Amino acid sequence: MSAATRDSLAVCVVCDLATTLPPLAEGERAECPRCGHTLHERQHTDSQRQVAWSVAALVMLALSLFFPFLALQAQGSEHAIIVADAALALLEYDYAALALLVIATIVLMPAVYLGLMLFLHAARLAGRRPPGAAFMARLLTSMQPWMMSDVFIVGVLVAMVKILTLADVAFGVAFVAFCLFTLLLLKTIVDFDPSELWDSLAGRWPAPVHLKPGRAARAQGVQVCKGCEALYAVSRPNCPRCGRRRPAPDHLRLQATWALLATAAILYIPAMAYPVMRIIDFGQPSEQTIVGGVVYLVEVGSWPIALVIFVASVVVPIAKVMALSWLAWKARLAQAGRGRERMKLYKFTEFIGRWSMIDVFVVALLVALVQAGQVMAVYPGPGIVAFGAVVIITMIAAMTFEPQLLWRDSHGQREP
Numbered sequence: 572m573s574a575a576t577r578d579s580l581a582v583c584v585v586c587d588l589a590t591t592l593p594p595l596a597e598g599e600r601a602e603c604p605r606c607g608h609t610l611h612e613r614q615h616t617d618s619q620r621q622v623a624w625s626v627a628a629l630v631m632l633a634l635s636l637f638f639p640f641l642a643l644q645a646q647g648s649e650h651a652i653i654v655a656d657a658a659l660a661l662l663e664y665d666y667a668a669l670a671l672l673v674i675a676t677i678v679l680m681p682a683v684y685l686g687l688m689l690f691l692h693a694a695r696l697a698g699r700r701p702p703g704a705a706f707m708a709r710l711l712t713s714m715q716p717w718m719m720s721d722v723f724i725v726g727v728l729v730a731m732v733k734i735l736t737l738a739d740v741a742f743g744v745a746f747v748a749f750c751l752f753t754l755l756l757l758k759t760i761v762d763f764d765p766s767e768l769w770d771s772l773a774g775r776w777p778a779p780v781h782l783k784p785g786r787a788a789r790a791q792g793v794q795v796c797k798g799c800e801a802l803y804a805v806s807r808p809n810c811p812r813c814g815r816r817r818p819a820p821d822h823l824r825l826q827a828t829w830a831l832l833a834t835a836a837i838l839y840i841p842a843m844a845y846p847v848m849r850i851i852d853f854g855q856p857s858e859q860t861i862v863g864g865v866v867y868l869v870e871v872g873s874w875p876i877a878l879v880i881f882v883a884s885v886v887v888p889i890a891k892v893m894a895l896s897w898l899a900w901k902a903r904l905a906q907a908g909r910g911r912e913r914m915k916l917y918k919f920t921e922f923i924g925r926w927s928m929i930d931v932f933v934v935a936l937l938v939a940l941v942q943a944g945q946v947m948a949v950y951p952g953p954g955i956v957a958f959g960a961v962v963i964i965t966m967i968a969a970m971t972f973e974p975q976l977l978w979r980d981s982h983g984q985r986e987p
Contacts, residue, residue, distance in 0.1 A: 579591050579592045579593075579594075580592065580782065580784065581601070581610040581611055582782075582788040582793070582795040582802060583603040583605070583606060583608050583610055583795075584608070584795050584797055584800075584975075585603065585606045585608040585914060585974050585975065586603060586605050586606040586608070586787075586910065586914075586974075586975060586977075586978040587787045587788050587789055587795070587975045587978065588603055588604070588605045588606070588785075588786075588787060588788075589782055589783060589784045589785065589786055589787070589788045589791070589793075590603060590604060590610060590784055590785075591784045592610065592611055595611065595612075599612075600612035605910070605978075606910060606911055606914050606978070607911060607914075608914070611766070612764075617762075618692040618693075618695045618696045619696065620762065621688060621689075621692040621759060621762060621763065622689055622692050622693055622696070624755055624758050624759045624762070625685045625686075625688045625689040625692070625759055626689060627755050628681075628685050628752050628755035628756050628758075628759060629682065629685050629686070629689070631748045631749070631751045631752035631755060632678070632681065632682060632685070632748075632749075632752045634744075634745065634748040635654055635745040635746075635748040635749035635752055636653060636654055636655060636678070636745070637653070637745075638653070638743060638744045638745040638748065639651040639652070639653065639743030639744065639745055640652055640653050640654050640656075640742075640743050640745040640746055640749065641727070641731075641740060641741070641742065641743060641746065641936070641940055642740065642741045642743055643734065643738050643739075643740055643940050643941060644738060644739040644740070644741065650940065650942060651743065652936075652939045652940055653745060654677070654678065654745060654749060655674065655678070656939040656940075657673055657674075657677075657932070657935040657936050657938075657939050658670040658671070658673040658674035658935065659939070660935065660938040660939035660942075661673065661935055661938060661951055664938070664950060664951055666951050666955075666956065668956070668959075669931070669935070669951070669955065669956055669959055670935075672931070672959055672963070673931065673932065673935050675717075676717055676718065676719040676720075676722075676723075676928065677719060677720050677723045677932075680714050680717050680718050681718045681720055681752075681756055683710070683714065684710075684711065684714050684715075684718060684756075685756065685759065687707045687708075687710055687711055688711065688759055688763070690707070691704065691707055691708060691711070691768065691772075692768075695768070695771050695772075700772055700773075704772050705772070705773070705799075705812070705813045705814055706814070708765070708768055708769060708772060708799070708813065709798045709799070709813050709814075709815060711763070711765065711768075712765050712798065713798075715760060716921075716925060716966065716970070717925075718756065719925055719928055719932075720749070720752065720753040720756060721753050721757065722925060722926055722928050722929055722932065723749075723928075723932050724749070724750060724753060725879070725926075725929055725932075726928075726929045726930075726931075726932030726933045726935075726936060727746070727932070727936060728876075729876055729879065729880060729929060729933050730932075730933045730936040730937055730940070732868065732871075732873045732876045733864075733867070733868070733933070733937065734937070734940065734941065736871050737852065737941075737947060738941075738947070740940075765799075765800070766800055769799045769800065769801075769812065769813070773799070773812050773813075776799075776800075776801040776802065776812050777802075779791075779792075779793055779802060779803075779804065782802065788802070789805060789975075792804055792805050792806070793805065794807070794817060796810040796812065796813060796815055797815070797818075798810060798813045798815035799812050799813035799815070801813065805817070818973070821973055821975075821976055824971055824972065824973045825899060825902060825903060825972075825973070825976065827971045828895065828899050828968050828971050828972045829896075829899055831964050831965075831967055831968035831971060832892055832895055832896055832899070832965075832968050834964055835888070835892055835960075835961050835964040835965045835968065836892050838957045838960050838961045838964070839888060839889070839892070839957075839961050841953070841954060841957040842861070842888075842954055842955075842957035842958035842960075842961050843860065843861060843862065843885075843954070844860070844954070845860070845952060845953045845954035845957065846858035846859055846860050846863075846952035846953070846954050847859065847860060847861055847864070847930065847934055847951070847952050847954040847955040847958065848934050848937060848938065848949050848950060848951055848952050848955065849949070849950040849951075849952055850948075850949055850950075851947060851948040851949075851950075852947055858952065859952075860954060861880075861884050861885065861930060861954065861958065862885065864880060864930075864933075865877050865880050865881045865884075865885070868880065879929070880929065880930065880933075883926050883927050883929045883930070884927055884929065884930040884958070887923055887924065887926065887927050888927055888958075888961050888962070888965060890920075891920045891923070891924050891965050891969070892965060894916055894917075894919075894920045895917075895920055895965070895968055895969060895972060897916075898913060898916065898917055898972065898977065899972060901913065901977065902972075902973075902976035902977055910977050910978045913977045914974060914977060917969075917972070917974055917977070920969055921969045921970075924962065924965050924966045924969060925962075925966060927958075927961075927962045927965075928959075928962050930955070930958060931955060931958065931959045931962065934949075934951055934952075934955045935951075937949040938950060938951050
């Protein structure tokens with residue numbers, strides 16, 4: 572739900588249109604008549620269930636951290652790893668930034684998210700508003716794109732396919748626990764209604780009385796907060812309900828988007844050219860790039876996995892940079908028309924970008940798991956650092972871009 576509501580009035584955060592909402596029954600939702608974005612969905616967040624899901628997910632996460640995750644069996648020996656080894660192995664080879672990225676996206680951020688979810692809903696059940704509740708509630712929505720335990724599981728399966736030609740790999744108890752943790756985490760995200768949480772923390776926030784439906788809110792001097800969905804005057808520097816800072820001016824956000832896209836495009840060259848890992852197979856060293864890894868999977872007959880890696884690691888980064896560049900260009904030209912089609916493209920690029928992290932997780936797992944000295948070993952290469960930077964920068968670029976610009980004409984007005 573991405574709308575600010577006052578009784579039957581809502582403002583779409585995508586196209587900025589003020590709209591009158593119809594009465595909604597349980598399970599029904601209202602969409603913006605201009606862009607099709609969901610304005611409001613009538614659902615009830617059961618705080619007791621959210622507390623239960625959060626506790627169960629944290630228990631599964633704890634179990635996955637302290638028991639064997641994967642085990643490699645080769646040459647009569649066995650080497651087992653835990654989840655944290657995927658990051659610790661990178662740290663051992665001085666890839667500290669990459670190690671932090673891995674452990675943060677698969678463990679730290681999900682753990683913080685679940686802890687905040689548990690704490691806030693427990694406080695809601697107790698009828699209390701704890702200190703710092705507004706900041707914690709803002710974190711819940713802003714952290715969601717950066718939690719990648721589901722992407723990590725796909726990375727595990729890809730790594731398994733790559734290793735099976737060299738040795739036997741077995742799943743540990745922690746793998747099952749981690750899969751259950753991921754499912755429970757997704758359940759808490761799906762059931763979470765940030766609007767209802769904000770209403771319970773700060774009460775329903777009234778819209779300015781002069782706001783009229785059928786027109787752009789900003790043209791009427793009203794800003795919708797993307798953190799808590801409150802409506803407030805554009806002259807205010809901060810949201811009065813959650814304290815979130817007012818977004819930067821449109822032209823500055825567009826400039827920042829261009830700068831991030833240019834940086835990602837430059838980094839994509841070394842990401843493809845340099846090896847992402849170095850392999851020792853029975854004393855014979857070799858290097859493998861991202862494209863080389865795709866070719867290897869094709870040669871061993873793993874066409875489906877090769878296709879997944881090719882799309883996620885080669886096609887998606889290029890397509891995302893090109894799509895966001897095209898959208899930013901259209902926003903710069905302020906060409907009205909075809910707003911819905913552009914929004915579909917923007918939402919797709921925003922959704923698909925995180926899945927490019929598969930290759931980063933694959934390298935981290937292989938480095939941790941395949942360590943048998945000169946017989947068989949995998950070491951990280953410089954290309955994976957550049958590739959990880961490309962993934963993160965393109966995600967930030969998509970978040971920096973202001974989709975409301977896609978509905979602006981050359982006179983600075985929104986499309987009717």
